[in-house]
Amino acid sequence: MPQLQALIFDVDGTLAETERDGHRLAFNRAFAAANLDWDWSIDLYGELLEVAGGKERIQFYLDRYHPVFQPPEAAVGDLKSWIAALHQAKTAHYKQLLTEGVIPVRPGVRRLLQEARAQGVRLAIATTSAPENAIVLLETAIAPDAQSWFEVLAAGDIVPAKKPAPDIYFYVLQAMQLDPQACLVIEDSPQGLQAALQAGLKTIVTVNDYTRHQDFSGATLILNHLGEPDRPFEVRAGDAGETTYFDLALANTLLQS
Numbered sequence: 001m002p003q004l005q006a007l008i009f010d011v012d013g014t015l016a017e018t019e020r021d022g023h024r025l026a027f028n029r030a031f032a033a034a035n036l037d038w039d040w041s042i043d044l045y046g047e048l049l050e051v052a053g054g055k056e057r058i059q060f061y062l063d064r065y066h067p068v069f070q071p072p073e074a075a076v077g078d079l080k081s082w083i084a085a086l087h088q089a090k091t092a093h094y095k096q097l098l099t100e101g102v103i104p105v106r107p108g109v110r111r112l113l114q115e116a117r118a119q120g121v122r123l124a125i126a127t128t129s130a131p132e133n134a135i136v137l138l139e140t141a142i143a144p145d146a147q148s149w150f151e152v153l154a155a156g157d158i159v160p161a162k163k164p165a166p167d168i169y170f171y172v173l174q175a176m177q178l179d180p181q182a183c184l185v186i187e188d189s190p191q192g193l194q195a196a197l198q199a200g201l202k203t204i205v206t207v208n209d210y211t212r213h214q215d216f217s218g219a220t221l222i223l224n225h226l227g228e229p230d231r232p233f234e235v236r237a238g239d240a241g242e243t244t245y246f247d248l249a250l251a252n253t254l255l256q257s
């Protein structure tokens with residue numbers, strides 16, 4: 001079995017808990033600014049997370065709750081471009097929220113990234129979210145130069161089919177010329193897990209409030225978070241041995257198991 005060569009990180013829910021107090025609020029701010037009386041509550045948003053991607057999520061919401069919706073008179077073009085414009089406004093609100101510093105990085109993430117950099121383990125991002133969102137999150141929540149830590153930042157519409165399709169992971173493997181057996185993925189959602197597994201990648205899941213009760217069959221290890229030396233993780237499924245926080249030694253053991 002090969003040694004670990006790369007870690008591939010999902011962004012939303014994995015690097016930081018961005019969904020409830022980040023993306024959700026940004027969607028609602030964009031709706032209000034567009035004079036729409038839509039309000040995505042915490043519970044409703046949990047339901048809408050079934051569909052990855054902001055534009056796809058708006059379309060899913062319309063199909064389910066406003067099936068006969070017509071864009072306002074003034075909107076130019078078809079529904080798809082109207083959604084794209086609304087989503088662009090949402091992205092601006094989201095980036096503004098991030099610069100306010102409301103979203104902290106999850107436990108263990110910065111430590112693991114630093115350990116990987118120190119040991120020459122390559123890093124990549126595979127996210128459904130827009131690239132600019134991922135970049136601002138890296139800069140604001142992790143480090144001003146954190147974008148440069150990642151060799152590939154695969155995001156948003158770079159592949160046409162979003163998670164649970166495996167395309168974004170195939171994209172990363174191709175761009176970095178990596179064998180999937182030499183990589184580990186960190187994800188937080190069943191859609192992300194499915195995408196990674198279909199690309200032949202072993203996956204560690206760190207659950208969050210929205211995903212803790214979901215089905216993660218096929219994951220190599222399921223944790224509440226990556227943990228820190230003074231903040232042990234809880235193992236939800238899988239075998240972490242005696243380890244209490246996720247580090248490269250554990251990553252290598254899991255890769256070779």
Ligand code: XBP
Binds near residue numbers: 051130133
């Ligand atoms: C999570 C998502 C994203 C965000 C919204 O992506 O589903 O769609 O909720 O992002 P991942 P955009 O966990 O793969 O990072 O509005 O920018 O699409």
Ligand code: MG
Binds near residue numbers: 187
């Ligand atoms: Mg995610």
